Amino acid sequence: MAKTKGLTSQQEDFSAWYNEIVYKADLADLSPVRGSMVIKPYGYALWEHIQRSLDDMFKATGHDNLYFPMLIPISFFEREAEHVEGFSPELAVVTHAGGKELEEPLAIRPTSETIIGEMYSKWVQSYRDLPLLYNQWCNVMRWEMRTRPFLRTTEFLWQEGHTAHATAEEAMAETTQMVNVYADFAENFAAIPVIKGEKTEGERFAGALVTYTIEAMMRDSKALQSGTSHYMGTNFSKAFDISFNDVNNEQAYAFTTSWGLSTRMIGAIIMAHGDDKGLIMPPKIAPHQVVIVPIYRKDDQLAKDQVMAAVDELAGQLRDQAVRVKVDSRGGMSPGWKFNEWEQKGVPLRLELGPKDLEAGEVVIANRLKENKETVKLAEASSVVVSALKQFHDDLYERARVFRDERSFVVDDYESFKEKVAQGWVHINHCGKPACEEAIQEETKATPRCIPFVGPETDGPCVRCAEASAYPRKVIFAKAY
Ligand SMILES: [Zn+2]
Incomplete structure (x- = not known):
């Protein structure tokens, strides 16, 4: 495999490879504020597909979305002893606003258990109010000393689910269900095989009794924790008084859970699948599943018109099959230059169509993973692409599984x-x-x-x-x- 010019090979320095590809593939840019990042359109489109897939799974398991404010009174963090110990070093705190010092400083949320606990205590009175099955998509801030794009940034995007239940059994079942949802997403959408398991005491979430995790192997054989689901028992409900009258009309504390998956998943996708040419996008969440590169000589207007008409028709057929297709009709760049760019960005399939192909009624399909090209009849192209994308997902998953199991x-x-x-x-x-x-x-x-x-x-x-x-x-x- 020829490596991309100017991209350090994984073998040589995996960490340098990672930092370079994030910027070369145009996923993100450095922010003027140290430790935070700008997510560029290509990176954000990937996040949107992650979001959509997961959100559908949350809804299918009975959850609703809501939104809490990002500022939390600092005193809330002191109510749960382990939680404050775990998060204090990372808190960013607003002390001044409107030109005055605030009476009580406000923390920028590092996670929202505390403010949600406060509100749940108001919303839960009776066992009939339970369970509460809510999720929010938001940003959080954790002041990190050493940062890396997507893996560790002071501000990042995520979802945090927070549920409250009448019994411990129900809350544990929720905790298990959500780690299963994360594993399902990782394997069936991101094509990343994961190990599901429980964290040891030293690695648990601050304030949790049980933390479940999905762990994925990156191509330097390191692990990346890619999603976690926590059972809190009554720790937070006692700290925030989420209590209710149970079926016997006795006062009881609710059992709570929380679960989260963040833009770190983008880091997982980069490092579980990428190679020396750049990214390899899992087809189900790829911003573009297919790119079509039309080929013609710029002085041959007739050929250009014919090729573009065929390209537009093919793109239309693919869109009818719900394939996300990008037509790269940019002028002033050679096809070879475009091929390199889309390989670096990891688009699963590239279709090449020029006058000779058109004459033969054919189109060339290049596969980013297999690194091969095949010629297919134009009339069959859309059905070939649909099945090739399915196969691509399976092959990508299998490659990662074999890589992990061998190590x-x-x-x-x-x-x-x-x-x-x-x-x-x-x-x-x-x-x-x-x-x-x-x-x-x-x-x-x-x-x-x-x-x-x-x-x-x-x-x-x-x-x-x-x-x-x-x-x-x-x-x-x-x-x-
Ligand atoms: Zn030991």
């Missing part, structure tokens, strides 16, 4: 662990103690990603400290973003 290991001793965790993900017997996890991180840079729902069973003591293992299944450790 996943099960080991029984700490020496092998150190060797293998430099190459990928490692399943080990683990004590679950935060101190042991910190030592592992210090010694290997790896962190516990999750206790997978499905995976090898524990069969001995912790491989590092020899204390009893804490979980029925081995814990996955990996270097992570």
